[in-house]
Amino acid sequence: xxxVIQSPRHEVTEMGQEVTLxxxxxxxxxxxxxxxQTMMRGLELLIYFNNNVPIDDSGMPEDRFSAKMPNASFxxxxxxxxxxxxxxxxxxxxxxxxxxxxIQYFGAGTRLSVL
Amino acid sequence: xxKTTQPPSMDCAEGRAANLPCNHSTISGNxxxxxxxxxxxxxxxYIIHGLKNNETNxxxxxxxxxxxxxxTLILPHATLRDTAVYYCIVRVxxxxxxxxxxxxxxxxxxxxxxx
Numbered sequence: 456x457x458x459v460i461q462s463p464r465h466e467v468t469e470m471g472q473e474v475t476l477x478x479x480x481x482x483x484x485x486x487x488x489x490x491x492q493t494m495m496r497g498l499e500l501l502i503y504f505n506n507n508v509p510i511d512d513s514g515m516p517e518d519r520f521s522a523k524m525p526n527a528s529f530x531x532x533x534x535x536x537x538x539x540x541x542x543x544x545x546x547x548x549x550x551x552x553x554x555x556x557x558i559q560y561f562g563a564g565t566r567l568s569v570l
Numbered sequence: 571x572x573k574t575t576q577p578p579s580m581d582c583a584e585g586r587a588a589n590l591p592c593n594h595s596t597i598s599g600n601x602x603x604x605x606x607x608x609x610x611x612x613x614x615x616y617i618i619h620g621l622k623n624n625e626t627n628x629x630x631x632x633x634x635x636x637x638x639x640x641x642t643l644i645l646p647h648a649t650l651r652d653t654a655v656y657y658c659i660v661r662v663x664x665x666x667x668x669x670x671x672x673x674x675x676x677x678x679x680x681x682x683x684x685x
Binding site for chain 1: 613616661672673
């Protein structure tokens with residue numbers, strides 16, 4: 456299995472630009488999570504989906520952030536417009552509820568720098 | 571979810587056992603203890619989890635005290651590649667209430683394995 460795949464690995468953009476981060480979960484997994492990691496705040500959950508439906512988006516910092524999951528094999532996290540304080544590493548994770556072990560598998564992350 | 575307390579850092583000699591402690595004195599009866607680690611510039615990686623019995627897998631052993639208020643992750647023969655931040659997380663049982671919930675990451679323990 457290829458694991459959770461995120462793209463791009465690195466993104467450098469200028470303030471005000473739109474940024475789209477992509478995630479392909481592990482095939483067969485029914486939960487998908489987006490996290491953000493910064494030095495100040497550590498790892499924090501932004502939003503998660505179950506069977507492509509957003510369940511909890513209370514961690515999304517503001518309306519500039521949006522996430523979609525159009526199908527079971529693809530999700531996007533969009534920031535529009537981006538700001539320097541959005542600079543962070545963004546992780547996607549997926550899990551399968553059928554095993555009842557609740558183990559999340561993380562991607563390698565996207566390092567975002569907003570100048 | 572219950573909170574956990576971990577030492578901020580620990581050193582271990584290569585080839586020796588690394589014993590990482592975690593206090594979770596307010597853990598509830600239906601909460602499991604999960605351990606993840608994050609190697610530099612990578613996504614978090616699941617290690618092991620347990621409810622009340624000691625657990626062992628190919629990566630580590632988990633020892634949970636009888637009162638469940640603390641636990642220890644044991645890496646039996648630490649290598650340089652085990653240098654990472656180790657997170658102890660407690661959370662409700664799998665699929666509790668039909669929701670996977672989320673992982674609340676604290677600051678973890680930075681383990682440095684030295685030659």
